[in-house]
Amino acid sequence: MSLTNPNIPEDVRAVAANGTQLRYKLMELTAQYPDAIALGRGDPDLATPPHIIQATESAIRQQRTGLAPVAGLPELRQAVAQKLRSDNGLPADTENVIITTGGQEALFLIMQVLLDPGDEVLVPDPRYTSYDEAIDSAGGKIVLVPTDHADAFNLRPEAVEAAITPRTKAILLITPSNPTSGIVTEERLREIAAIAVRHNLVVISDEIYEKFVYSPWKHFSIGSLPNMAERTITLNGFSKSYAMTGFRVGYVSAPRNFIEAMAKVKAVTTGPAATISQWAAHAAVTGPQDAIADFHRIYSERRQLMMDGLHKMHLDFSEPRGAFFLWTNSSPTGIHATELSYLLLKEGRVLIFPGTGFGENWGGYLRISILQSTDLLQEALTRMEPIIARYRATA
Numbered sequence: 001m002s003l004t005n006p007n008i009p010e011d012v013r014a015v016a017a018n019g020t021q022l023r024y025k026l027m028e029l030t031a032q033y034p035d036a037i038a039l040g041r042g043d044p045d046l047a048t049p050p051h052i053i054q055a056t057e058s059a060i061r062q063q064r065t066g067l068a069p070v071a072g073l074p075e076l077r078q079a080v081a082q083k084l085r086s087d088n089g090l091p092a093d094t095e096n097v098i099i100t101t102g103g104q105e106a107l108f109l110i111m112q113v114l115l116d117p118g119d120e121v122l123v124p125d126p127r128y129t130s131y132d133e134a135i136d137s138a139g140g141k142i143v144l145v146p147t148d149h150a151d152a153f154n155l156r157p158e159a160v161e162a163a164i165t166p167r168t169k170a171i172l173l174i175t176p177s178n179p180t181s182g183i184v185t186e187e188r189l190r191e192i193a194a195i196a197v198r199h200n201l202v203v204i205s206d207e208i209y210e211k212f213v214y215s216p217w218k219h220f221s222i223g224s225l226p227n228m229a230e231r232t233i234t235l236n237g238f239s240k241s242y243a244m245t246g247f248r249v250g251y252v253s254a255p256r257n258f259i260e261a262m263a264k265v266k267a268v269t270t271g272p273a274a275t276i277s278q279w280a281a282h283a284a285v286t287g288p289q290d291a292i293a294d295f296h297r298i299y300s301e302r303r304q305l306m307m308d309g310l311h312k313m314h315l316d317f318s319e320p321r322g323a324f325f326l327w328t329n330s331s332p333t334g335i336h337a338t339e340l341s342y343l344l345l346k347e348g349r350v351l352i353f354p355g356t357g358f359g360e361n362w363g364g365y366l367r368i369s370i371l372q373s374t375d376l377l378q379e380a381l382t383r384m385e386p387i388i389a390r391y392r393a394t395a
């Protein structure tokens, strides 16, 4: 499917080949429509739990406003290491943890430290394209590993192995996945771990959506497997689990020398993460965890509502096993997803990212997020329906 509609404005067309820029352009256009319903970004719309807000207020009142150490507040690093041991089975200690300014900075620092020019990183496709930029800017090369709808976008170990070359440095895993909401199952992770050991590869495991996995599926951390801790870099953060996107706190767990190297780069870029935010994160990870269960219940309801709505429109999607997205096959409409996104925004006032926001091969998919109230999700479905039906009829 190609991008043909002459009504697509030039500024959208100009960035259509770059997933990240395309997503940002569509968000910019959405700001022009006050009545738009945004099902684009992956940032939780739910309120940050009150005890985290209180901890933030008290950090401010107590003037905890000085600079933290570059790798993070020792109290937070220690609490995160404890969480990684108990929730994820990783053999992590304080020295294995660095606190970053969101997962976004973490993924950039990881690539800066890990890659030499020409090193290849295996990246499952479709993908969170921020990794493209991070790999590019470190002089690395992305090698795409295909995943497919028929397999619920689970990663196939054979496909990983087939993509390995003498320049391969690392395998990137994002489980649950943005954008597909698929997961890499434990069985497959065990096989992928064996491949990593056999070929002496690093595994980067982005587990930022770990808390939102839907029954009967379960999250599993590859770094907990034997012989994997020394070759696994685990990325996570507070944005998704605790609805704390604006606090900008993420973290990485890795072998100590890798963490030290990351801290050196961090020292000359952003310096430590904001101290107040780190105290908020400390309250999140050491305090009551009930909010996560509440969020999980809310997302489960919304997920069901969206699945029912898309079924009614006869759109096929990959049933989300985790995260916040419905990765939906839009090809029955007969138009390119970038164009369809633009039309859904312009005519329906609903922002939905095209699959091309997550890789050039995905012009037949949409990523619909569930980060709005059920009323707004219902309204978005109502607005989408006639548009989808009209294009399908003429396809």
Ligand SMILES: Cc1ncc(COP(=O)(O)O)c(C=O)c1O
Pocket: 042, 101, 102, 103, 104, 105, 107, 128, 174, 178, 206, 208, 236, 237, 238, 239, 245, 249, 250
């Ligand atoms: C897969 C993935 N990794 C990392 C991030 C970065 O999140 P943050 O910088 O808010 O921690 C995101 C954000 O959407 C994401 O989807």
